[in-house]
Amino acid sequence: EAGVVQSPRYKIIEKKQPVAFWCNPISGHNTLYWYRQNLGQGPELLIRYENEEAVDDSQLPKDRFSAERLKGVDSTLKIQPAELGDSAVYLCASSLDQGGSSYYNEQFFGPGTRLTVL
Amino acid sequence: GQQVMQIPQYQHVQEGEDFTTYCNSSTTLSNIQWYKQRPGGHPVFLIQLVKSGEVKKQKRLTFQFGEAKKNSSLHITATQTTDVGTYFCAGPLQGAQKLVFGQGTRLTINP
Numbered sequence: 001e002a003g004v005v006q007s008p009r010y011k012i013i014e015k016k017q018p019v020a021f022w023c024n025p026i027s028g029h030n031t032l033y034w035y036r037q038n039l040g041q042g043p044e045l046l047i048r049y050e051n052e053e054a055v056d057d058s059q060l061p062k063d064r065f066s067a068e069r070l071k072g073v074d075s076t077l078k079i080q081p082a083e084l085g086d087s088a089v090y091l092c093a094s095s096l097d098q099g100g101s102s103y104y105n106e107q108f109f110g111p112g113t114r115l116t117v118l
Numbered sequence: 119g120q121q122v123m124q125i126p127q128y129q130h131v132q133e134g135e136d137f138t139t140y141c142n143s144s145t146t147l148s149n150i151q152w153y154k155q156r157p158g159g160h161p162v163f164l165i166q167l168v169k170s171g172e173v174k175k176q177k178r179l180t181f182q183f184g185e186a187k188k189n190s191s192l193h194i195t196a197t198q199t200t201d202v203g204t205y206f207c208a209g210p211l212q213g214a215q216k217l218v219f220g221q222g223t224r225l226t227i228n229p
Contacts, residue, residue, distance in 0.1 A: 104151065111160050
């Protein structure tokens with residue numbers, strides 16, 4: 001079974017430039033997450049999708065970040081314009097969850113995209 | 119707001135020594151998950167605990183969920199170099215449908 005696929009693996013851009021990350025979750029997983037992980041910290045949720053619906057985007061900086069999950073399968077996360085503080089690893093994860101439940105199944109993480117903003 | 123705290127932040131041991139990391143929540147958790155992240159890698163699920171006082175074992179790893187469901191621990195017996203990495207606990211945030219990760223405990227081992 002293929003795991004969560006992310007691309008690119010690394011991205012170096014100058015500040016104020018746009019950047020986009022792509023994620024393809026495990027086949028059949030209805031829930032998709034985007035996390036940001038700063039060095040030495042745990043993953044922090046940016047947005048969570050159940051199928052194509054964003055059910056939690058409270059931590060997504062909406063002035064510069066956007067995300068979409070068309071057709072409820074793969075997803076893109078965009079930053080425009082990027083700032084120096086956006087340098088981090090952006091992780092995508094997927095799981096098979098029951099909607100509205102606080103019981104979470106294991107999350108399968110992709111390899112992440114390491115973003116460096118110069 | 120609700121927080122999930124882990125201690126210690128770093129732990130360095132000699133190979134063969136035991137290791138324990140502790141996870142504490144400011145609120146009661148319905149369940150708790152543990153993940154391991156190898157250096158340069160991504161988090162990988164280890165286990166989920168649901169019941170009060172639950173203890174689960176995976177070979178040399180022992181996971182406990184506190185009676186009050188506000189704390190948890192991971193204990194590794196006789197560490198090996200393959201245990202190197204950062205161990206995260208994660209619990210669901212009350213009132214919202216998301217997991218909150220602790221800041222992790224980074225384990226390094228002297229062979």
